[in-house]
Amino acid sequence: MRARFYRFDQATSPYLYILPFFVLFGIFGLYPLGYTAWVSLHDWSLLSDEHPFVGLKNYGELLADPYFWNALRNTISIMLLSTVPQLIFAILLANMLNRKIRLQTLFRLGMLLPNVTSVVAVAVIFSQLFGRDFGLINWILETLGLGRIDWQAGTASSHIAIAVMIIWRWTGYNTLIFLAAMQAVPKDLYEAATLDGATPMQQLRRITLPMIRPTLIFTVIISTIYGMQIFAEPQVFAGSNAGALSGGNARQFQTLTLYLVENGFSKGFEFGYASAVAWVMFLIIIVFALINFVLVRRVRSAS
Amino acid sequence: MKSLGKVGHLILLGVLLLSIFPIYFSFVVASQDNSALGKVPPPVLPGANILDNIQRVFDTVPFGQALINSLLVSAAVSVSVVLFSTLAGFAFAKLRFRGRTAALVLVVATMTVPPQLGIIPLYLLMIKFEWTDSLVAVIFPALVNAFGVFFMTQFLREALPTELLEAGRVDGCGNHRLFWHVVLPAARPAAAVLGMLTFLGTWNDFIWPLLVLQSPEQQTAQVALSTLRSGYVQDYSLALTGTLLATVPLLVVFGLLGKQLIGGIMHGAVKG
Numbered sequence: 001m002r003a004r005f006y007r008f009d010q011a012t013s014p015y016l017y018i019l020p021f022f023v024l025f026g027i028f029g030l031y032p033l034g035y036t037a038w039v040s041l042h043d044w045s046l047l048s049d050e051h052p053f054v055g056l057k058n059y060g061e062l063l064a065d066p067y068f069w070n071a072l073r074n075t076i077s078i079m080l081l082s083t084v085p086q087l088i089f090a091i092l093l094a095n096m097l098n099r100k101i102r103l104q105t106l107f108r109l110g111m112l113l114p115n116v117t118s119v120v121a122v123a124v125i126f127s128q129l130f131g132r133d134f135g136l137i138n139w140i141l142e143t144l145g146l147g148r149i150d151w152q153a154g155t156a157s158s159h160i161a162i163a164v165m166i167i168w169r170w171t172g173y174n175t176l177i178f179l180a181a182m183q184a185v186p187k188d189l190y191e192a193a194t195l196d197g198a199t200p201m202q203q204l205r206r207i208t209l210p211m212i213r214p215t216l217i218f219t220v221i222i223s224t225i226y227g228m229q230i231f232a233e234p235q236v237f238a239g240s241n242a243g244a245l246s247g248g249n250a251r252q253f254q255t256l257t258l259y260l261v262e263n264g265f266s267k268g269f270e271f272g273y274a275s276a277v278a279w280v281m282f283l284i285i286i287v288f289a290l291i292n293f294v295l296v297r298r299v300r301s302a303s
Numbered sequence: 304m305k306s307l308g309k310v311g312h313l314i315l316l317g318v319l320l321l322s323i324f325p326i327y328f329s330f331v332v333a334s335q336d337n338s339a340l341g342k343v344p345p346p347v348l349p350g351a352n353i354l355d356n357i358q359r360v361f362d363t364v365p366f367g368q369a370l371i372n373s374l375l376v377s378a379a380v381s382v383s384v385v386l387f388s389t390l391a392g393f394a395f396a397k398l399r400f401r402g403r404t405a406a407l408v409l410v411v412a413t414m415t416v417p418p419q420l421g422i423i424p425l426y427l428l429m430i431k432f433e434w435t436d437s438l439v440a441v442i443f444p445a446l447v448n449a450f451g452v453f454f455m456t457q458f459l460r461e462a463l464p465t466e467l468l469e470a471g472r473v474d475g476c477g478n479h480r481l482f483w484h485v486v487l488p489a490a491r492p493a494a495a496v497l498g499m500l501t502f503l504g505t506w507n508d509f510i511w512p513l514l515v516l517q518s519p520e521q522q523t524a525q526v527a528l529s530t531l532r533s534g535y536v537q538d539y540s541l542a543l544t545g546t547l548l549a550t551v552p553l554l555v556v557f558g559l560l561g562k563q564l565i566g567g568i569m570h571g572a573v574k575g
Contacts, residue, residue, distance in 0.1 A: 013478040014400035017390040021447045028444035032421030039424060096315060100306035109561045110319040116557045118507035120525045121546045124532050125325045128332060128539050136345050172322060180569035229417055232509045236529055244533060264423055265514055271423050278420045
């Protein structure tokens, strides 16, 4: 009897343990994603009870909408402006932290502090710093004789301001990830290179970067995915109730997620249309991930 | 390994100041009289108005309620994620069963799916459940996540000696007793890190609570914070006092447990 119970326990308990994850994830994670595809094929407004099937009409309208292309351009621009400097800073900082340094713990804690601060808090603080009339950054620029910039009004200037918020929040986190990977690189490689007379910069390029390539790829892909979904920074930066979802008066910093929420949750609650936006975003993210993957394989087979 | 020179230390010190400055600055503005902010140059030292500003925040929005809401949601989600991740991690790391590899691959694959792409059907689901405008709508979709399962699996695979489980089985323990008496205690360091990461992440969540919670009494701290910022009249000292209020709990947690957090992030990074 006891032995039988034991066998039953051994056979069923693993499934019992993974069940909560798969059930909850199925309901709240997987099902919504699939259902989004279904909704996107309908004329599905929250304000009406009828949801007629319309096929790919929403996708057609989407691709013909200049606001969609504007949002896509803005998203890619902000993503590049934030990801590229962020990763370069993170690699250089990690390379410095990977040496013998004083106050090691203090520096690491300081690096992570911005990441602990919430996106909304960061966006509120930086909106004030980038303020046109009373912002600290404009005051510094003016003192240096460079003149004021209306950060929110311009396309390039607003993208830079938003990118700065993202860079500030994520550089330290990525630095720690790179640092962890760098610490796993065998130390004797550097010793041999130093004996051969390689400069620190050469060692970074020839030893460190190739050795941490898997981490590098992982970080690029994760930052790209995060970059495609930017929402809180521009939403809070816009400030006023009216412009919050349109990303500024001229939509100069409306991202894809803002565009999605604007269509789904304010303009007539067009859930069908907004679902089409979600799926197009999903496809773009997959394309970006594939491009990263292919590029990396090219580099690997070339070397 | 060479040590870092003076210039290097100076650069790091500069970066450290840049990391701290925006938070310090929010304290400066939060402690100023609103009229002091229109002056040129802008203030860079704290003023004396912090208590007045805190009072004004609580008068403008139910911020105390918002903080309690955030605390409730974050605590519930953290406990649930840690518990379910440890359960699943135990099964994946130490138990043999049919379909294990396939299930684990599925968990890892789901880590790449951006959750916010499902917000529209999730919203429809909440309407069906009649959960809109209640904290349940924020808690339930966050009860499990793939990262937690993956993180725990990796940790338990190394940190939980298989001999210890064998010994327990010889003594007649079933898997359930093993879980409570052997696995959970062994998982404690990773559980602390996972719990903290989940707490911070949930506390800082924005888009979903913003969409699903409408009435001021149901809002989380981040949503309340964004309403302070989005008035037509820009009241910066009000907005930044709210920012500070919503951030202080995190700074406290970070001050107490920051070292473990860094260890956890770096540990997870090497594995991933």
